Amino acid sequence: MLPRYLHAVRQIYLQQWRTNVRGGADLLAIVSLVPTVAALAWIGQQSGRNTVTTYLVIGLFFMVLWYESMRGPRWAIMDEVWQGTLESSFVSCTPFILLVFAKTLAHTAGGVRPGLIAVVTAVLVVQQGLDVANTVGLVAAIGGVVVGVTTASLALAPLTVLALGGITATRNIMVVISGFLYPVSYLPPVLGIPSRLLPTSWGMDGVYAAIVGAPASDVIVPVAISLVVSAGYVVLSVVLFGVIEGRLRRTGGLVSARG
């Protein structure tokens, strides 16, 4: 059974990846990110502190990765709805959550390219070298953030389609509380508290601790918490996709899905 699922995930991943990059379909969207990245990097550059600019350069990469990762599964489900192929996906013996997971992975991987463009843009704007005190800790924290981005995107996909169809600013909300552009301790409490529900806010705390050379425990603890929260998102995904599947089988269609 497992090899069959792996084969399905691989094929779905490849299909989504090819769709994403076909004919430079994402080129204009990538280019249009540059001004926002430049403006945010410029703000960081005004600090004159390498720790701030380093944090922002890394965070801008993740912001762009997050854009792609979040956009992908939502559109993937909606595409299936519009094209009338969603029902066929449910008839398939591959669990629907695996289908969306593979598409999420493809979108997240696809986000690396615009993410690197964001990094180059930011480095050009800040005109300062990157300064990291604890490289090993940084790599670990970045790994935690990548896991957090992928799992949160997967869990949010059914939520945005089924429950938050009209809330098109979801992406912006998530960026504000993600911690990508600043440690979330800088947020007003009304936003700082919900930000702790996202694994990325913990992971980025680890990134900051690694950059400034804080004790190892200040890196390890937030990264560990981010992984635990990510695991919670995986469980949440299973539950939410179960709800989707149950509704489809009961009603014969995703009647609540909207554009």
Add this chain to the structure above:
Amino acid sequence: MMKLYRNLWRQSFYGYKAAFPYTDAGTWISNVMARPILFVVTFTVTGRFAGHPDAAQAYVIGMAAYSLPTIVFDQMLLGYSGDRDMASVLFGVSGSRLATYLTRGLFNLLNGLAAFLSALTFGWLFLGLDLAPVNWVTFLAATSAMAFAAIGFASFLGPFGLIVRDFLGFTGLMQGAVLVLTGAIIPRGLLPAPLAAVGPFLPLTAGLEAFRAAFRGEGVAAAAELLQRELLVGLSYFAVGYLLLRTFEILARRAGTIAFEGG
């Protein structure tokens, strides 16, 4: 005369309502109220992280002003893009093209003003925007000028929604241009010369300077020249946009399609 106004009002309202789902409460609140607030929070908190003591004053003002034209042209582009498959109706009716063109963005403009006010209000309530020094006459004059330029620019950009297939990417590019080139975040004096030279031709550039002057307590007379420039930019875009729309109509009649881009 009353009938004319009523018809223009209807034209504006139904053009707005039919074009996109922003009349749905959740979508409207999300796009018009929440999104500008989130922009303001993002830039202001990033500014605080970077140690700018005046981040609220600089970025709340800049991003609130930025939200005005961007919401308006975003919606106008979306509306016109919805007409891609309805070109025969758009260009086939016998009504006045000028009336259609001028009234098309009225409700989008109201949305832009709502976005602008929600961002400013949030900045004042939660991010420490200081309203004490504001000269309210200059504030109103600058807001009016920015609103006029915003609707002019949106009226100009809107027809591109008819011919540009990836209008979302196009919208993103225009948003980026307004963000970086008008002084909303980065002072124009710090931009490379070729980029700085574009600013005066964009909406918001002069209006935002006048708007910032209002927050420094300066009177309307001091900002008069800036206000005139902002109005002139808006008027120019109105005129060029109308010519553009008529050109598209001529080309569409000649080619029998609006899909000039091959889409």
